[in-house]
Amino acid sequence: MIIHLDIDSFFASCERLSNPGLNGLPIAVGGRGDPFIFDKKSHKNIDLTLQNSGAFVPALFYDAKSSFDEYFIEGRKIRGIVITSSYEARAFGIRTGMTIREALQRCPNLIVLPPNHLFYHDRSHALKRYLQKRIPLLEQYSIDEFFGDLKGWVEDENVEAFIEKLRIDIAAEFGLPVSIGAAPSKWIAKMATSAAKPGGCKVLLKKDIAPFIDPLPIEAFPGIGRGFARRLRRYKIETLGQLKESKHLLYRWKKPGIQLYHRVNGDDNEPVIAGHDRRSIGISRTIDPLFDRAEIRRRLIILCRHLSQLIVRIDATPNTLFLGLKYQFGQKSKRSVTEPFTFSEAALRRKILALFETIDTYPSLAVIRIAVSCSNFQTKPATRGSLLFYEKEAKERSLWHQAAKVRQKYGIDTLKSAAEML
Template sequence: MIIHLDLDCFFASCERLLNPVLKNRPIAVGGRGDPFIFSQKSRKNIDVTLNNKGAFVPTIFYDAKSSFEDYFVEDKKIRGIVITSSYEARSYGVKTGMTIYEALRVCPNLIVLPPNHLFYHEQSYKLKKYLLKKIPVVEQYSVDEFFGDLKGWCEEKDVLNFIEELQCEIEEKFGLPISIGAAPSKWIAKMATSEAKPNGCKVIFKKDIDNFIDPKPIDSFPGIGKGFAKRLKEYKIETLGDLKQAKYLLYRWKKPGIQLYHRVNGDDKEPIQPNIDRRSIGISRTIDPVFDRDEIRRRLTILCRHLAHLILKIDAQPKTVYLGIKYQFGQKAKRNTTVTFNFSEWSLRRHILELLDEIDVYKSLSIIRLSINCSNFENRPTTRGSIFEYEKELKEKRLFKHCAKIRQKYGVDMIKTAVEIKQ
């Protein structure tokens, strides 16, 4: 059997560990698209990390001791969205993704807190280490979700007792409520967890899979997004039972359809993956409209500094660099380039700014989103490249590593390039 563990209202639960007065009160943890990264003001930047992943999980962390006004209020407007809320808040209609302004409107007594992601990551990491002692194979799916493989470790008849005991131990040791589902496959186990919430346990045996999934709507299945659901509904497929009867259609859709069909059937046999290599690392930011291209270049330089530091942490050597921009009226432009070069903050910046010159075709429009990404990692340090740039890149790489030691100790903002500072 495979089990899926999902920490209930994780960020809110962590805040209650820090402040027990918040227990049983409607609270929400809010977030913003990093309002500080481009600021000229001194930032209390902690560090960057890649330990965890998942929705609303950033790679850049700041001092979480901000007040509501400092973090969420800008130009007398309340900014930001709800990234998690307690069940008490949800009973008022507060939902993930709702604006903070709307959440306060539907729940006037809501306590909204700035995120403390460093603490959340620490708790997640501690839990993972604990799970590795209790379960032979563990996959971290996101900052608050894990899969575990019990095959050969626990008899099927004993699975319910095992996960109930595990749930009690986690709550007692970490003070975090958690729901656990078990099933023969990963995605049915994840659905079982959803059924068990809040703070419950549920086991789905192979013989019970059909009865469990058949009546459920297709968009309740993990991995079926709005686009795929719309496509299925065009064929009158409304429930997972309908989907199971549409094998011929899904097989016509090749890999995505075939994969989905077997996931819903619970016979996909997808293994637990304890170590998943990162295929790419990127940073994106939505910004207020900016027309000044010098300011856009400054902001891209800042993003390159943070992304380069992230990549150095895993000692990766990317060959593909990507830039995407979005304009104020919805137009988009994107391009990537694959080259062999010695990676550093400065070489990354050169490639990103060259891509900007190539793709920025709507120069009369303001830009509202910037995305940069590195991928196609090599396993060994690069010993090839342009003979005209090789020595320069090696020198920059040495300097980059020396700077990284200071940034690792004092924060990513400790050393900046002059172009990042507005005149």
């Protein structure tokens, strides 16, 4: 059997660990698209991490000790969205992705807290280490979700007792409420967890899958978003049972359709994977509409600083760089380049700024989102770049490594380029 664990309202539950007075109250943890990263005033970054990923989980983050007004109020506007809420808050219709403004309108007594991502990461890592001692094969799916393979470890008839004891032990050890589902396949186990929430356990044997799955609406299955659901409904497919009867249609949609068909059937045989190779590292920010191209370049330089600090942590060199822009009326422009070069913060900055000059195809429009990423990593290459510029590039790389050490110790904003301050 495969099990799936999900920490209920994880960020909110962590806040209650820090402040038990929040127990039983409607609370929400809010987030913003980093209100500090482009600020010209001095501020110190706490830390950055590559160890967890997922929706609303940034790779870098700032001090969480801000008040509501300091973090969420900008001018006269309330900024930010709900990234998680307690079940008491959900009773008022508050959901992830809702604006803080709307959430407060629905529940005036809602307690909205700035995120404390370092603490959330710490609790997630501690729980992972704990689970690795209890489950022979563990996959961390996101900061608050795990898959475990119990095959050869726990007999099927003992799985229910095993996961119930695990749930109780986690609550005792960490003070975190956890829901656990078990099934013969990964995605059906995840569905079982959803049915067990909050704070319960559910086991689906092979004979239980069809009666459980078939009546559910198609959106209930993980991986079926609004776009895919619309596509299915064009063929009068409303439930997962109807989807299972449409093998011929799903197979016509090639890999995505075939994969979905077998996941819903529970015969996909997808394994629990203990680790994943990181394929890319990126940073993106949504911003207020910005016409000033000089300011956009300054912000790209800042993103390059943060991205290079992330890359130094994995001790690898990317071959591919990507830059994407989104404009105020929905237009998009993007491009990637693949070429070997001696990576450093300065080299990344030059190449990203050069990319910006080539892809800014709507110079009269305001930019509302910028994204920079690196991928196609090569570990410790012997020779890279041009021999003509080897000495210069080697110095830049050495300087970047020394700067990275200082930033790691004292904060990522300790050392900035002059162009960022203009």
